[in-house]
Amino acid sequence: MGKGGFYLETKDPIIKFAVVEKILNLARANSLWPMTFGLACCAIEMMSTAMARFDIDRFGAGIFRASPRQSDLMIVSGTVTKKMAPTLVTLYEQMPSPKWVIAMGNCAISGGPFAFEGQYNVVEGVDLLVPVDVYIPGCPPRPEGLLEGLMKLEEKITGTRRFPTVEQKW
Amino acid sequence: MVKKTLEDIKNTLQDVDASEISYAERGYHLAIEAQKGSLVSVVEFFADKGFYLADLCCVDYVEYLELVYLFNNFKELCRAKVTLKVEPDKPVAPTISHIYTMAHWYEREIHEFFGVYFEGHQKLTYLFLHNGIDCYPLRKNRVPVTDDDKKLLDSFKPEEEEDAFFINLGPQHPSTHGVLRVVLKMDGEYILSAEPVLGYLHRMHEKMAENRSYQQFLPNPARMDYPGALLFNLAHVAAVEKLCGIEVPERAQYIRTITCELNRISSHLLWIGAFLGDLGGLTPFLYAFDDRENILDILESATGSRLTYCYFRFGGLYNDIDDNFIDMTKKFIKRMHERLGMYEKLITKNVIFINRVRGIGILEQSEVPKYGCSGPIIRSTGMPFDIRKVEPYAAYDKIDFEIPTGKTGDNMDRYMVRMKEMEISLNIVEKAIEKLPSGPFNAEKVPKKLKPPKGDVYHAVESTRGETGVYIVSDESDKPYRMRWRVPSFSNLMTFPALAQRTLLADAIATMGSFDLVIPEIDR
CATH class of the missing domain: 3.30.460.80 (NADH:ubiquinone oxidoreductase Nqo5 subunit)
Incomplete structure (x- = not known):
């Protein structure tokens, strides 16, 4: 993993054009192309998010690509097993930079319910394999949760939040 | 007999x-x-x-x-x-x-989980583990x-051969519905042999069961088969009830039937979307999810979750259903009947769809016992085998329903059987709501810490994909000594190498889509 494309590509460029960069980031944040990468239960909620009721397209992230070469967002939706880990890293490295990762659900965050003493097959957190930008807890998270995660990622990319936050009342 | x-x-x-x-x-x-x-x-x-x-x-x-x-x-x-x-x-x-x-x-x-060596087995290599x-x-x-x-x-390395090349279908492929990997040996566009490689989502459920008490294991079955979570939940709960001899009140049995059938419809709807998506039509996906969200609303009001339900308890339910639930269900039944007509116009009579699926992936009835597959796959071959009828559980023995069957056992028949099943599920829900008795929804005197008597038990339910069985061995402690899950997709998938042989790659995708595979269920 150390030799992967990630480290080299995300190094700061020598010359930076602040305004151009800002505009580009705005464009990137509002047209994220996620990869069709369903692992387990959370993938069904990811599909629900893409469908009519929750409509992820409202935030510009509705174009699910089957190929990592065409996508810039990997939503790790489910449990990553040790057998799957090399594939996941390969997929991540195949994505063109700049790229982002959302860890969706408890399994992707920490192994979730499958991290117990004596377990032999589950990677306890996808951040052990690839750098993660946004964590969405839940088992599985609701589609609203995924949408909120997407806005958080947008905030991370551009530095500002486009949509208002809901104030907690408790 | x-x-x-x-x-x-x-x-x-x-x-x-x-x-x-x-x-x-x-x-x-x-x-x-x-x-x-x-x-x-x-x-x-x-x-x-x-x-x-x-x-x-x-x-x-x-x-x-x-x-x-x-x-x-x-x-x-x-x-x-x-x-x-x-x-x-x-x-x-x-x-x-x-x-x-x-x-x-x-x-x-x-062999891989216990180290038992089978004499005479042709290819005793690892199937699941890393x-x-x-x-x-x-x-x-x-x-x-x-x-x-x-x-x-590390044995899975296809041998180099002349005039053949290998394609890895999966583990990341939209039409494998998850992380199944199939190694295809190709001759041009034709498949010479298909070899599934499993275990990309092996989550150790059987190992976990041995480490947890019966109650602590309750959320797990839902994660094994997430589209039909309630049915797996029921398999586990009913097996333990049989082992401990717990009587379930009648109202709970009826509610179990209603919620399970609603779950079956939502699972089939998901399948329609995914199946048609595999064939290249994304529009039905949107329609199917629209209907599915309606069922999720109904089930959420009773169970509290959208997808991975953990609703049944030993001897009853987590909570009772209310009038709102019944109203919503009645509304949904009316709506769904209309929508089924729409699906028929949209999909069933679509010429492109018919030509993609008819006469492809034919499973002969005589082959079925060799594989032990179950569910809509065998009903499509004309065999009216349904656990709900032959081995009734919950309230299925008190409700009259028919079993849809196909004739040839091709992809079209599998599709038709599932479409018909949705209609029948709607009828079952309707009848069950009519007959719904009042009374308690939980059995009295179920101990907090279950310690079943020594012995073993096998209990099967008809999940959306076929016979789901739980085999529990108890040693009188509060944890199962061994809990084995017999899952339908595992034996259904076994037919795939035979059906995919000498077909076009695109046809094999259609066949795989018609199986309604759920990978966590296969890998467990």
Whole structure:
């Protein structure tokens, strides 16, 4: 993993054009192309998010690509097993930079319910394999949760939040 | 049927110990103890009588390992359990894979999880586990992997051959519905052979069951089969109830039936979307999810979650349903009947769709017992086998419903059977709501800490994909000694290599889509 494309590509460029960069980031944040990468239960909620009721397209992230070469967002939706880990890293490295990762659900965050003493097959957190930008807890998270995660990622990319936050009342 | 089979066994087979068992307590009719020498003849006897291999699993009793072969008959219910004891140091058993094709995979599974070596098995390589595994996971004591088996660990390397090239379908592929990997050996556009590689989502449910009490395991089944979570939940709960002898009140039984059928419809809707998506039509996906969200709303009001339900409890339910639930369900039934007509116009009569699926992936009825597959797949071949009818659980014996069957067993028939099943599920829900009795929804006096009596039990339910069975061995503690899941997709997938042979790649995708595979269920 150390030799992967990630480290080299995300190094700061020598010359930076602040305004151009800002505009580009705005464009990137509002047209994220996620990869069709369903692992387990959370993938069904990811599909629900893409469908009519929750409509992820409202935030510009509705174009699910089957190929990592065409996508810039990997939503790790489910449990990553040790057998799957090399594939996941390969997929991540195949994505063109700049790229982002959302860890969706408890399994992707920490192994979730499958991290117990004596377990032999589950990677306890996808951040052990690839750098993660946004964590969405839940088992599985609701589609609203995924949408909120997407806005958080947008905030991370551009530095500002486009949509208002809901104030907690408790 | 049971008496006759027992008589036949006693007449034809020597050196076996057969006896009849109380079906109500154990979930199977016959218990047969075979020896190493006689096992193959016992299995051949069952194969001759038209039995299918429902399950093959292993239990580690430390002093010995016990192989459990569960047979059942499609025509008349007669469950038989054949056991074979093998020594734990160097366990060796004769293979039955030449009699039942499905045993190929079951034996490979037992080999990697218990280290049992099957004599005569053609390809005893690893099916589920990753390369770094160093002991047999389901053995009670830590047994390191032997050197011979270590060589088998990284064995999946297709050999180079002339005029053939290999395609990896998966693990990341939209039409494998998750992380299934199929290695296809191709000749141009035609598939020469297909070899599924499993275990990319093996989440150790069976191992977890041994580490947790019965209550703590309650959320797990929903994560095994997430589109049909309630049905797996029911399989687990009902098996434990059978083991402990807990009576479930009638109202709970009816509510179980209603929620399970609603879940079945939502699972089938998801399948329609995914299946048509595989074939290249994304529009039905949007329609199906629209309807599915309606069911999720209804189930969420009762269960509290959208997808991975954990609603049933030992002896009853988590909470009661209210009038709002019933109103919503009635509204949904009315709406769904109309929508089914729309689906028929949109999909069933679509020429492009018909040409993609008709006459492709034909499963012969005579092949079915060899694989032991179940659910809509065998009903499409014209076999009216449904656990809800032959082995009624919940309130299915009090509700009249028909079983849809197909004729040829091709992709179109599998599609039609599922469409018809949705309609029938709607009718079941309607009738169950009419008959819904009042009363308590939880059994009284269910202990907080369940300690079932010693023994084993097998309980099967008809999940959306077929026969889902739970085999529990109890040792009187609050944790199961061994919990084995017989999952339908596993045996359904086994037919795929045969059906995909010598077909076009695009047709194989259609066949795979029609199976309605759920990968966490296969990998467990």
